[in-house]
Amino acid sequence: MDVASEPAALRQAAPEHPGNEHRTGLRVGAEIDLAALRDNVRALRGRAAGAELMAVVKADAYGHGMLPCARAARRAGAAWLGTATPEEALALRVAGDRGRVLCWLWTPGGPWREAIEADVDVSASARWALEEITAAARACGRTARVHLKVDTGLGRNGCQPADWADLVAAARAAEAEGTVRVVGLWSHFACADEPGHPSIAAQLDAFREALAVAERAGLAPEVRHMANSPATLTLPESHFDLVRTGVSVYGLSPSPEVGVPADFGLRPVMTLRARLAVVKRVPAGHGVSYGHHYTTPGETTLALVPAGYADGVPRHASGTGPVLVAGKWRTVAGRVAMDQFVVDLGGDAAEAGDEAVLFGPGDAGEPTVEDWARATGTIGYEIVTRIGARVPRTHLNADT
Numbered sequence: 001m002d003v004a005s006e007p008a009a010l011r012q013a014a015p016e017h018p019g020n021e022h023r024t025g026l027r028v029g030a031e032i033d034l035a036a037l038r039d040n041v042r043a044l045r046g047r048a049a050g051a052e053l054m055a056v057v058k059a060d061a062y063g064h065g066m067l068p069c070a071r072a073a074r075r076a077g078a079a080w081l082g083t084a085t086p087e088e089a090l091a092l093r094v095a096g097d098r099g100r101v102l103c104w105l106w107t108p109g110g111p112w113r114e115a116i117e118a119d120v121d122v123s124a125s126a127r128w129a130l131e132e133i134t135a136a137a138r139a140c141g142r143t144a145r146v147h148l149k150v151d152t153g154l155g156r157n158g159c160q161p162a163d164w165a166d167l168v169a170a171a172r173a174a175e176a177e178g179t180v181r182v183v184g185l186w187s188h189f190a191c192a193d194e195p196g197h198p199s200i201a202a203q204l205d206a207f208r209e210a211l212a213v214a215e216r217a218g219l220a221p222e223v224r225h226m227a228n229s230p231a232t233l234t235l236p237e238s239h240f241d242l243v244r245t246g247v248s249v250y251g252l253s254p255s256p257e258v259g260v261p262a263d264f265g266l267r268p269v270m271t272l273r274a275r276l277a278v279v280k281r282v283p284a285g286h287g288v289s290y291g292h293h294y295t296t297p298g299e300t301t302l303a304l305v306p307a308g309y310a311d312g313v314p315r316h317a318s319g320t321g322p323v324l325v326a327g328k329w330r331t332v333a334g335r336v337a338m339d340q341f342v343v344d345l346g347g348d349a350a351e352a353g354d355e356a357v358l359f360g361p362g363d364a365g366e367p368t369v370e371d372w373a374r375a376t377g378t379i380g381y382e383i384v385t386r387i388g389a390r391v392p393r394t395h396l397n398a399d400t
């Protein structure tokens, strides 16, 4: 099913309830504004004008739905798409994407041959990976497009600088043999979301040093790349030939230190809405939800929001998560359960079927993803990426 062609179910008006235009049969749904996504890609391209842009669409496009988001990013000029796993990259090819795609998270025995045959760029951080790549390329008679990754200080994936000259020499030998073409040299920041952190300059120096080693050995890559969203937004000298933007494509800020999305002309792409399942009067002193961590301070109206941790609402939002109901921000009353949570409306009126907005761009008064991140002690990345498979995504404005 083409998700992008689905009707905007949450937006269908119900005339019998004027003022509640999102009323439908849907319990909870995520609206994905692809016009906002395209505008974000254009804004990011403007910031990194000397470089190409990779839209990172791993993890189902940070929970936004990979294929419609990938198409929208391409339409807005993303020359590259990036994924973590080869399976994600191959899914883009099956869906018909023909542009440059890089995937970087490989384990021994991975689908190297499938990736090479699908013209997917692969990454190598170690000799074992290069050996598996050359074997797969030989087996299918193709030349693999490889990006060599150096660990400039993140301490995660990537080749240690001490082993870099050896990896480079092996790659050069594979180029001579015709099995490999080194098209990229790359690295990843540890603390780019904390502008001014001393590791940033140190990693840039280490990257330049690694580039010099590779170039002296005869490698001539198409692209050198290091910048994620925060570096793209705050550090022009990190842009090189290509920037790898993820969270900013979805209109979110990498961190409070970097700023709010609007500072960069970015607009949040996802809005998460639910419809109240129950609204009822209860007396003072009524315990609410598992463990009775909330007790009604007086006679009041409780509303049941039918979304829980199975839908991606963090259980850590118990007693803290913000939600717009009946025109005001409410706070999750008591615990978030697997499928539902409760808010106390005080003296305000509502009825079953009314809308609850957990987060969105914020311009209709609703909380934002950043508000949820703050309320639950995490980052916006996690709030959107963890939205569950049970939540239907409706893609709006799929085309211009």
Ligand SMILES: *Cc1c(COP(=O)(O)O)cnc(C)c1O
Residues within 6 Å of the ligand: 056, 058, 104, 188, 227, 228, 229, 230, 244, 245, 246, 247, 248, 254
């Ligand atoms: C996820 C990821 C990115 C994108 O990071 P954002 O901060 O979301 O822009 C870039 N590069 C690599 C290697 C990644 O894993």
